[in-house]
Amino acid sequence: MDALASLAHGFSVAMTPTNLLFVLIGVTLGQLIGALPGIGPSAGMALLLPVTFGLEPVTALVMLSGIMYGGMYGGTLTSVLVNVPGEAASVMTAVDGNQLARQGRAGQALAAAAIGSFLAGIGAVTALAFLTPILSAFALGFSAPEYFLLALLGITATASLGTGSAVKAMIGATLGLMIALVGTDPIQGTSRLTFGSLELLEGIDFLPVAIGVFGIAEILVSMEQTQASRAVRTRLRDMWLTGKDWAECRMAMLRGGLVGFVIGLMPGAGPTVAALLAYIVEKKVSPHPEKFGHGALDGVAAAESANNSAAHGAMVPMLALGIPGSASTAVLLAALVLLGIRPGPMLLTEQADLVWGLIASMFVGNVILLVMNLPLAPLFASVLRIPYSYLAPGILVVSLVGAYAISLSLFNVGLTLFFGMVGYLMIRADIPRAPLVLAVVLAPLMESSLRQSLMLSEGSPAIFVERPLSAVLALLVVGSLALPLFNFLLARRAARRAGVEEALSHSSD
Amino acid sequence: MRVTNFIVALALFSLSSGVLLGTWDLPYWADFAPGSAFAPFWVATVGIILALALFVATLADEGGEPHNFPDRRGIVRVIALMAGLWLMVLLIPLVGFISASTLFCLLLLLGIERRPLVPSLFATAVVMTLVYGVFIAWLGIALPTGPFGI
Numbered sequence: 132m133d134a135l136a137s138l139a140h141g142f143s144v145a146m147t148p149t150n151l152l153f154v155l156i157g158v159t160l161g162q163l164i165g166a167l168p169g170i171g172p173s174a175g176m177a178l179l180l181p182v183t184f185g186l187e188p189v190t191a192l193v194m195l196s197g198i199m200y201g202g203m204y205g206g207t208l209t210s211v212l213v214n215v216p217g218e219a220a221s222v223m224t225a226v227d228g229n230q231l232a233r234q235g236r237a238g239q240a241l242a243a244a245a246i247g248s249f250l251a252g253i254g255a256v257t258a259l260a261f262l263t264p265i266l267s268a269f270a271l272g273f274s275a276p277e278y279f280l281l282a283l284l285g286i287t288a289t290a291s292l293g294t295g296s297a298v299k300a301m302i303g304a305t306l307g308l309m310i311a312l313v314g315t316d317p318i319q320g321t322s323r324l325t326f327g328s329l330e331l332l333e334g335i336d337f338l339p340v341a342i343g344v345f346g347i348a349e350i351l352v353s354m355e356q357t358q359a360s361r362a363v364r365t366r367l368r369d370m371w372l373t374g375k376d377w378a379e380c381r382m383a384m385l386r387g388g389l390v391g392f393v394i395g396l397m398p399g400a401g402p403t404v405a406a407l408l409a410y411i412v413e414k415k416v417s418p419h420p421e422k423f424g425h426g427a428l429d430g431v432a433a434a435e436s437a438n439n440s441a442a443h444g445a446m447v448p449m450l451a452l453g454i455p456g457s458a459s460t461a462v463l464l465a466a467l468v469l470l471g472i473r474p475g476p477m478l479l480t481e482q483a484d485l486v487w488g489l490i491a492s493m494f495v496g497n498v499i500l501l502v503m504n505l506p507l508a509p510l511f512a513s514v515l516r517i518p519y520s521y522l523a524p525g526i527l528v529v530s531l532v533g534a535y536a537i538s539l540s541l542f543n544v545g546l547t548l549f550f551g552m553v554g555y556l557m558i559r560a561d562i563p564r565a566p567l568v569l570a571v572v573l574a575p576l577m578e579s580s581l582r583q584s585l586m587l588s589e590g591s592p593a594i595f596v597e598r599p600l601s602a603v604l605a606l607l608v609v610g611s612l613a614l615p616l617f618n619f620l621l622a623r624r625a626a627r628r629a630g631v632e633e634a635l636s637h638s639s640d
Numbered sequence: 641m642r643v644t645n646f647i648v649a650l651a652l653f654s655l656s657s658g659v660l661l662g663t664w665d666l667p668y669w670a671d672f673a674p675g676s677a678f679a680p681f682w683v684a685t686v687g688i689i690l691a692l693a694l695f696v697a698t699l700a701d702e703g704g705e706p707h708n709f710p711d712r713r714g715i716v717r718v719i720a721l722m723a724g725l726w727l728m729v730l731l732i733p734l735v736g737f738i739s740a741s742t743l744f745c746l747l748l749l750l751g752i753e754r755r756p757l758v759p760s761l762f763a764t765a766v767v768m769t770l771v772y773g774v775f776i777a778w779l780g781i782a783l784p785t786g787p788f789g790i
Contacts (some may be wrong), residue, residue, distance in 0.1 A: 185779045298697060302652055302690050307684045308658055316666075316676040323676055333726045347725075354721050354752075355714035520753040523759075524745040525767040527725065532737065532766045532771055536781045544729050552722065559708050560648050561641070586673040 142489030150195015157194035171218035174201030181533035193492035220402035223527035230426035238369025244435035245504035251388030251436035255443035265449035270476035281606035297615030307570025346552025383429035387436030395444020401457035402438035409437030444524035656687030756759030
């Protein structure tokens, strides 16, 4: 009941004219950013974070989170109409969505995605409203060892639950930790790795790293070739699901939403993994798995429901514990810090207006996005006809102005460009960038809680397994490190067995 | 991809060694608490282990996955864009943020993208109006100005 009363209060905060306006601005920007190939929601949030400096914290956060989940809806447009995922989480939508568009069913694909995203989004925000206070109250008992292990889990889980190489994901995280080491030691006050530079004494800000690694790097990749994609056209009258379509999709939406929310709760997994997993689950339970890859409407519905649900689910650890589970929530956490708010379990009690206003704004934002993606989808689809080359200069200039605005220093602008080059090389070397950004955000908490723990235990690492909760977290960290190794061994065994079977079949020939 | 992986392993090894050497003079343990070099030591150690792991895994991998880099034209476009951005940063103290950004937009649209003049001028004007309206007029951020006061 407490949660319901708080949510009602949250609506009174979210429904003020200013906050409503910024929810609308946020979701519209998110929809556009998601639709534009080459720039994802995390990049968009990082680029636009400086724009929020003059706003009230709650207004700033409703706008930024609007970009986050708006991007999940917007990515569908490009996936279905152009066969290029607008953002990574829409990659599975492109598989079947574009096939449907080629069969003249673009409207149905977009409608299934929009309705699925909406229902899963509303379900996930409802779960978020009830789960966050419980987790937050539980986390009040956490002390330094638990915080260290939780932050460490956030990083190691990114490696084990991500889609690529675990070693490369860990390399990304290590680079992030190295970046965070630069500056003045938070406990002893000595300078570290500054190499005599005064500008580096205060450390490297999160925003130049995020803007460079996400924003600039993505533009550099998109510059490699002239963008000449043609969008399949869609009409308003096609944006409807028949009874048969609805019957085909409704359970896929439910399953996708559930899978997405659970995956979103896990640190490091995020919407991309959620969409991938929901698609695989749906293919397994579908009565027509042969349609998958050739235009399965339930595949589109499951993937899109999952990515939106995961984007909302990732807010639970961020709001309750101050631990971001994805790159987008890492940017939101950085925004909280920049706005002078201390994240953590006390956030819900110290900043009740902000947290409940933010949660309520997500209900409003999802309703606006449903309208944008059903009757207004053809209008947003027309944005895809603007050549990308006219948008790139604007995105780059806004990125650099944003980097300058953080501390009014050209040094930060140079750092942003440097990290843009680093991000580009990471993309080309197949090193995921989200672990780097997560590590930059989590490193200060990790280092201070690690040192505090060892101070309390006079140097004994046993403090990390003495309390039941810390022991469980330590086990999860070990498990998350062992999982990729286990997967590797399983894959090697399967490959060896396949090799033996092939050899046997050749010998019988 | 093998060559790329070897380069990544080597770069990470060098970077980790740099972190170790750069914090060598700092205390690892100070009185009864971890010192300033404690975290850098462990981060660098993990970096070295990961560099070796990537090196060994790449040596053992016989899959021959193709490398992920663009063709020559793509590389030239990326280098040209990066050069344009660094040039813009160098020009900001001399001509101001708005003027340097205008020149950069025109360089990108006309020089690199080879777009027609009128739409390029229009796109540049829209970007500059947006930057001026949001960052200068609304947020009141004092962007560096040039000799003409903009």
